[in-house]
Amino acid sequence: MAAIELDGVSKRYGAVTALDDLSLTVDEGEVFGFLGPNGAGKSTAINVLLDFVQPDAGEVRLLGDPIRREESAPIRDRVGVLPEGFGVYGRLSGRKHLEFAVDSKAADQDPDELLERVGLTGDGGRPAGDYSRGMQQRLVLAMALVGEPDLLVLDEPSTGLDPNGARRMREVVREEAARGATVFFSSHILGQVEAVCDRVGIIRDGEMIAVDSVAGLREASGAESVLEIAVGGDPSAAALDAVRELGGVSEVRAAGDQVTVTLGGDVRKTAVLDALESAGVEVADFETRETSLEDLFTAYTGGGSGDRRADTDTDDDGGESR
Numbered sequence: 001m002a003a004i005e006l007d008g009v010s011k012r013y014g015a016v017t018a019l020d021d022l023s024l025t026v027d028e029g030e031v032f033g034f035l036g037p038n039g040a041g042k043s044t045a046i047n048v049l050l051d052f053v054q055p056d057a058g059e060v061r062l063l064g065d066p067i068r069r070e071e072s073a074p075i076r077d078r079v080g081v082l083p084e085g086f087g088v089y090g091r092l093s094g095r096k097h098l099e100f101a102v103d104s105k106a107a108d109q110d111p112d113e114l115l116e117r118v119g120l121t122g123d124g125g126r127p128a129g130d131y132s133r134g135m136q137q138r139l140v141l142a143m144a145l146v147g148e149p150d151l152l153v154l155d156e157p158s159t160g161l162d163p164n165g166a167r168r169m170r171e172v173v174r175e176e177a178a179r180g181a182t183v184f185f186s187s188h189i190l191g192q193v194e195a196v197c198d199r200v201g202i203i204r205d206g207e208m209i210a211v212d213s214v215a216g217l218r219e220a221s222g223a224e225s226v227l228e229i230a231v232g233g234d235p236s237a238a239a240l241d242a243v244r245e246l247g248g249v250s251e252v253r254a255a256g257d258q259v260t261v262t263l264g265g266d267v268r269k270t271a272v273l274d275a276l277e278s279a280g281v282e283v284a285d286f287e288t289r290e291t292s293l294e295d296l297f298t299a300y301t302g303g304g305s306g307d308r309r310a311d312t313d314t315d316d317d318g319g320e321s322r
């Protein structure tokens with residue numbers, strides 16, 4: 001059974017098409033990363049699938065059942081959510097938040113164990129209003145785990161977390177997946193999702209432009225990694241052509257004493273360096289960059305990321321400006 005089914009979902013806000021005929025199926029037990037630049041439509045899609053926002057068109061099914069406002073309570077009990085603009089009750093302690101969540105879901109979890117899972121041991125008695133943003137995020141993640149939900153929907157769960165917190169979050173995702181939960185989470189950072197995701201969907205301008213494993217996306221995009229090479233002086237056109245002619249090189253760019261080579265398939269980095277040196281170019285230094293989300297966007301769309309499709313040019317970062 002599919003845990004999440006979006007079928008032809010569209011949503012407009014005035015001149016902005018937030019979701020454009022979006023279809024997506026996430027299978028039960030899957031860890032699915034939902035990636036896209038600011039304003040791509042990630043939160044809108046999540047809000048639609050949680051029935052916080054009514055789509056203009058399309059169907060949504062969660063855990064096999066259609067989402068309907070008046071009937072969604074039983075489904076909600078099986079879903080744990082870390083929403084985009086979460087808030088905490090400032091004067092209530094972290095532990096109290098969890099006690100309420102446990103009571104309201106008639107679960108039998110120990111709030112202190114939940115605090116420990118998200119790295120808040122020792123802070124449970126403090127008012128949540130005194131927590132840092134990252135600590136509040138951890139608390140809301142712990143609340144999402146209450147009742148061992150069948151489906152976890154996490155909107156940008158790593159944002160605001162320190163590296164330790166981001167690691168804990170990934171561990172929690174793995175633990176939840178190991179007990180059979182489906183996890184759906186959004187991010188705009190590929191590195192944060194690739195460690196835990198079975199599959200990734202890339203959304204841009206409200207449209208799903210690719211769905212695959214991260215390895216599959218890299219392979220299909222032909223942009224497995226990018227080699228940044230510092231060279232002594234301007235490289236000759238012949239040297240750059242020698243690199244271009246290597247199998248598996250998808251792009252070669254030079255700017256001053258910097259050469260950027262995008263590698264697809266299985267070309268060896270040393271082959272690139274050798275080709276430059278054989279053409280008389282002095283290689284001073286080099287480093288490899290992992291394919292970034294932007295590289296993947298470029299590979300998939302042949303252009304930059306994050307353009308808006310609105311009639312205005314004022315909402316490049318519309319997702320953040322509300």
Ligand SMILES: Nc1ncnc2c1ncn2[C@@H]1O[C@H](COP(=O)(O)OP(=O)(O)OP(=O)(O)O)[C@@H](O)[C@H]1O
Pocket residue numbers: 013016017018036037038039040041042043044045188315317318319320322
């Ligand atoms: N309530 C709203 N009113 C007006 N426009 C909205 C509203 N919600 C979303 N939008 C617009 O829809 C588009 C998609 O926004 P959304 O928040 O879904 O993007 P996102 O991918 O979650 O972005 P981010 O990574 O910045 O959180 C944006 O252009 C945004 O301005």
